[in-house]
Amino acid sequence: MITVTDATKDWGDFRALDGVSLDVPSGSLTALLGPSGSGKSTLLRAIAGLETLDSGRIEIGGVDVTDVPPQRRGIGFVFQHYAAFRHMTVRDNVGFGLSIRKVAKPTIHSRVDELLELVGLGGLQDRYPAQLSGGQRQRMALARALAIQPEVMLLDEPFGALDAKVRAELRDWLRHLHDEVHVTTILVTHDQEEALDVADHIAVLNHGRLEQVGNPTDLYDHPANSFVMGFLGSVSRLGHTLVRPQHIELRKLAPGEEPVVTDWSAAKITERAVVERVTHLGFETRVELVTLPSGDRFTAALTRKNANELDLAVGDSVLATADRDTEHATFDDWSI
Amino acid sequence: MRQSRTLRLSLRALATVYLGLLVAVPVTMILVRALAPGLRTWWQWVTTPAAISALNLTLLIIAIVVPLNVVFGVITALALARGRFPGRAVLQTLVDLPFAVSPVVVGVAMIALWGTNGWFGWLPQHGIRVVYALPAMVLATSFVTMPFVVREVEPVLRELGTDQEQAAATLGASRFQVFSRITLPAIRWGLTYGVVLTISRALGEYGAVLLVSSNLPGVSQTLTLLVHGRFVDDHNVYGAYAASTVLMGLALVTLLVTTLLDHWKKQR
Numbered sequence: 001m002i003t004v005t006d007a008t009k010d011w012g013d014f015r016a017l018d019g020v021s022l023d024v025p026s027g028s029l030t031a032l033l034g035p036s037g038s039g040k041s042t043l044l045r046a047i048a049g050l051e052t053l054d055s056g057r058i059e060i061g062g063v064d065v066t067d068v069p070p071q072r073r074g075i076g077f078v079f080q081h082y083a084a085f086r087h088m089t090v091r092d093n094v095g096f097g098l099s100i101r102k103v104a105k106p107t108i109h110s111r112v113d114e115l116l117e118l119v120g121l122g123g124l125q126d127r128y129p130a131q132l133s134g135g136q137r138q139r140m141a142l143a144r145a146l147a148i149q150p151e152v153m154l155l156d157e158p159f160g161a162l163d164a165k166v167r168a169e170l171r172d173w174l175r176h177l178h179d180e181v182h183v184t185t186i187l188v189t190h191d192q193e194e195a196l197d198v199a200d201h202i203a204v205l206n207h208g209r210l211e212q213v214g215n216p217t218d219l220y221d222h223p224a225n226s227f228v229m230g231f232l233g234s235v236s237r238l239g240h241t242l243v244r245p246q247h248i249e250l251r252k253l254a255p256g257e258e259p260v261v262t263d264w265s266a267a268k269i270t271e272r273a274v275v276e277r278v279t280h281l282g283f284e285t286r287v288e289l290v291t292l293p294s295g296d297r298f299t300a301a302l303t304r305k306n307a308n309e310l311d312l313a314v315g316d317s318v319l320a321t322a323d324r325d326t327e328h329a330t331f332d333d334w335s336i
Numbered sequence: 337m338r339q340s341r342t343l344r345l346s347l348r349a350l351a352t353v354y355l356g357l358l359v360a361v362p363v364t365m366i367l368v369r370a371l372a373p374g375l376r377t378w379w380q381w382v383t384t385p386a387a388i389s390a391l392n393l394t395l396l397i398i399a400i401v402v403p404l405n406v407v408f409g410v411i412t413a414l415a416l417a418r419g420r421f422p423g424r425a426v427l428q429t430l431v432d433l434p435f436a437v438s439p440v441v442v443g444v445a446m447i448a449l450w451g452t453n454g455w456f457g458w459l460p461q462h463g464i465r466v467v468y469a470l471p472a473m474v475l476a477t478s479f480v481t482m483p484f485v486v487r488e489v490e491p492v493l494r495e496l497g498t499d500q501e502q503a504a505a506t507l508g509a510s511r512f513q514v515f516s517r518i519t520l521p522a523i524r525w526g527l528t529y530g531v532v533l534t535i536s537r538a539l540g541e542y543g544a545v546l547l548v549s550s551n552l553p554g555v556s557q558t559l560t561l562l563v564h565g566r567f568v569d570d571h572n573v574y575g576a577y578a579a580s581t582v583l584m585g586l587a588l589v590t591l592l593v594t595t596l597l598d599h600w601k602k603q604r
């Protein structure tokens with residue numbers, strides 16, 4: 001269990017962390033999610049001891065480590081740009097923490113072999129980091145951090161420097177590794193898809209503040225505010241209400257048909273719109289629309305089947321409706 | 337860009353002639369003149385007591401200056417690359433100063449500071465001789481060679497960043513272990529080139545050292561001073577040639593070691 005209490009940190013005039021309190025359960029894989037400048041990396045580095053807080057406390061496993069240097073926090077840290085020791089072989093990189101701890105050479109040797117097998121780098125012991133791909137380097141960095149059997153693994157945008165395909169692979173792999181090793185892990189990311197995909201807990205940060213913590217489904221279905229809603233998943237604005245694009249229902253209007261609105265209750269949002277563009281994205285169809293009187297643009301996401309039934313074409317008039325109830329995340333937004 | 341054959345050849349010829357006139361011909365001249373009377377004569381002139389003393393003094397100065405520049409050069413480079421302190425810009429300029437100031441001025445300044453009428457002029461009364469003795473020659477040589485290690489190591493440190501050092505710290509390495517096992521190996525090539533440049537410059541330093549040395553043959557002459565002394569004061573032209581070959585030999589060894597290290601580095 002990691003407990004952060006009221007963490008605050010200023011960089012000159014910029015408040016990177018503004019009274020963040022967060023509990024990370026033991027054995028969980030928690031994502032710190034937020035846009036750049038939201039303070040997520042600062043929070044992670046503060047937990048690692050690589051930054052000192054201006055005020056606040058950090059506990060790891062019930063021990064107050066606020067003033068403990070990173071060397072003695074029992075953490076493993078993985079950097080976005082790998083931080084591979086370039087002048088050392090893969091073997092020496094992974095064995096570094098153990099050799100600092102004066103573990104006997106044969107023990108280091110066999111432990112490194114084990115770890116490299118675990119991260120899928122078996123046989124590359126004598127390579128130098130420069131001879132590895134980005135994905136391999138990052139797996140080496142993970143093995144290096146795991147070697148000292150840390151209580152906590154801290155990953156700072158670990159897949160940020162990799163291309164999309166390798167990133168997706170490593171994401172799956174990390175998920176499986178976590179199931180196997182089960183060390184409490186915190187991962188910093190600005191990619192909501194990555195957070196939803198990998199983490200069992202997500203903490204959303206914005207402007208140095210914690211917006212919401214919860215499991216991915218909760219955050220997606222019941223966002224605490226419009227920022228969380230907009231950051232996790234896509235959002236359309238129907239009238240003055242933010243809704244998920246897939247929660248918008250479309251009904252095609254026949255030429256000249258005057259729509260009859262039957263439900264005027266506040267639980268239903270209704271707008272007249274014209275189809276501007278239809279895009280087929282494999283399993284779903286995205287319809288870009290313009291509301292009639294106001295000229296606001298929004299997007300609706302339909303299933304392929306639904307779209308085929310409606311058979312929408314550019315210029316068609318439609319009636320767009322969305323429900324406003326506990327099942328559907330919506331927020332009123334009068335900012336425009 | 338495509339160049340015509342003629343242009344390419346004439347450019348090459350121009351470069352060769354330029355380097356030849358400037359470097360190769362004078363160096364060859366000295367070798368020819370020094371070896372013309374035979375190896376025996378040459379050997380006699382490079383093994384006179386004054387010549388041996390000059391060689392020893394030169395090597396002694398280098399042996400003191402190199403560790404000094406390594407230690408303070410690395411500390412300065414660390415401060416410049418990593419530090420965020422007021423006056424960093426001033427320090428940057430200060431490091432380049434020895435490149436800008438004529439060595440003779442350095443010598444004059446040192447006499448002004450350490451000489452009888454200088455701020456530290458009271459030191460000789462307590463038996464500590466600085467000017468016209470070894471300490472001043474070492475100080476003068478350190479001064480003119482100071483930028484080399486700093487300027488070679490600083491960009492390497494910047495390029496290195498702090499990620500690797502922080503990673504080592506999270507793996508349990510103490511500050512000293514981080515420096516000795518991560519930082520030092522990462523800057524060793526920059527440091528090596530800095531040392532090589534320092535040695536080359538120290539071998540040839542003349543102006544600053546001349547002013548602060550008592551310039552006595554067999555006592556306080558470096559090889560460079562010996563060459564000058566034999567040539568100008570003693571009108572011993574041949575002795576100057578012979579001593580020059582020793583200096584050239586030392587420079588050659590330094591270059592050779594660098595090339596070998598470079599080769600070894602590329603093979604890794």
